Amino acid sequence: MRRRKLNKHRPVLAALLAVASAVTLAPGSAGAAPVASLPAGETAFSSTAADPRLGGRLYSATSPFNQVIPSTAQVDPRSADYVKLLNRSKQEKGFGMALREWSVPAYFTRQGTPRHDVRITGFDEVRRVMRGMPIPDNAKPDPQEDAHLSVIDPATRCEYDLWGAKKTATGWTATWANVTSTADNGVYPNGLSSRATGFAPLAGMIWPAELRAGRIDHALVFAYPYTKSGGPVSPATSSDGRTTLAGALPEGARVQLDPSLNLSTLGLTANERTIATALQRYGMYLGDTGGALSIYAVNPQSFDTNPYAGLLPDESSVLLNKIPVNRFRVLKVGTQQPTTKYAIVPSACARIDVVN
Numbered sequence: 001m002r003r004r005k006l007n008k009h010r011p012v013l014a015a016l017l018a019v020a021s022a023v024t025l026a027p028g029s030a031g032a033a034p035v036a037s038l039p040a041g042e043t044a045f046s047s048t049a050a051d052p053r054l055g056g057r058l059y060s061a062t063s064p065f066n067q068v069i070p071s072t073a074q075v076d077p078r079s080a081d082y083v084k085l086l087n088r089s090k091q092e093k094g095f096g097m098a099l100r101e102w103s104v105p106a107y108f109t110r111q112g113t114p115r116h117d118v119r120i121t122g123f124d125e126v127r128r129v130m131r132g133m134p135i136p137d138n139a140k141p142d143p144q145e146d147a148h149l150s151v152i153d154p155a156t157r158c159e160y161d162l163w164g165a166k167k168t169a170t171g172w173t174a175t176w177a178n179v180t181s182t183a184d185n186g187v188y189p190n191g192l193s194s195r196a197t198g199f200a201p202l203a204g205m206i207w208p209a210e211l212r213a214g215r216i217d218h219a220l221v222f223a224y225p226y227t228k229s230g231g232p233v234s235p236a237t238s239s240d241g242r243t244t245l246a247g248a249l250p251e252g253a254r255v256q257l258d259p260s261l262n263l264s265t266l267g268l269t270a271n272e273r274t275i276a277t278a279l280q281r282y283g284m285y286l287g288d289t290g291g292a293l294s295i296y297a298v299n300p301q302s303f304d305t306n307p308y309a310g311l312l313p314d315e316s317s318v319l320l321n322k323i324p325v326n327r328f329r330v331l332k333v334g335t336q337q338p339t340t341k342y343a344i345v346p347s348a349c350a351r352i353d354v355v356n
Helices: 014-019 079-093 208-213 270-281
Strands: 095-098 106-108 115-120 127-134 149-153 158-163 166-168 171-174 176-181 220-224 254-257 284-289 293-296 317-319 328-330 351-355
Touching: 079 293, 079 328, 115 176, 127 149, 127 158, 127 176, 158 171, 208 270, 220 270, 254 270
Parallel strands: 095 293, 106 149, 115 171, 220 284
Antiparallel strands: 095 317, 115 127, 127 351, 149 158, 158 176, 166 171, 220 293, 254 284, 254 328
């Protein structure tokens, strides 16, 4: 089954690139129990609790993605209107999970992974290069036009994020590239992620080890057609929201499946039950404008063999229509921030140079 434009990304980088004329960067709880071992040659994290390939979770314990929703959480007074539009989106194009398209492949470095200078094409006349990014020889960006690609170095916990990635005869290029650490909170503090909201693109992703274990210990991220114009709300740090409809959600808003809902009455599959439970405990953050209401799983192309074999159908996306969108609720929405102070944060993981 093909789903068109689940994540039609339109980051707002023009303003930032106009002012970031020269940037030089310095060189460079626990999740579910492990459910698998790493393939030969794979480098492990220092702790399996931080390794998503083994059922751990990315980012710090204080990350907004790693916080259970408290029973005292406030529901937004406009929640019913927001949910009406969410349900309308489901009725129009369904509720799904992007898998083989409009998702993010996540590659991991091994000993000897070659390093590349990635040319950043951007939206202005300034030419930039991310120096020395480790990219496995078998790495390929997501096949759709967003062409996301992320690489994690488990030894350093550096996460390299590309948008519009492309391997050419002369090397790697990307429309945008930036770097963060999986020990940080999963949010680029001044925007400039490869995701519209400033969220790290792997934040909120579903991993195959989580589905096999039947437990997701973090919030999810979703895309949605009706993203509100006027800027993000915390914890998002930027936005490509464009809708003025009364029930449109600002990017960064957190949505929860009604925790009082008895999931055993819904006839869910094991995977749907795992996802629905996470939506009750952690919820999902609005992370991007997309063509349909959709959450994300890590693109299986970044694994040596299909990690979802026996778990998910061999499709580009998976429908989740048994999860009742009309039983979502929107938690208290913060104040929109109409102006984003774009800036690249120095990192020990990489150096980004302006070149002639």
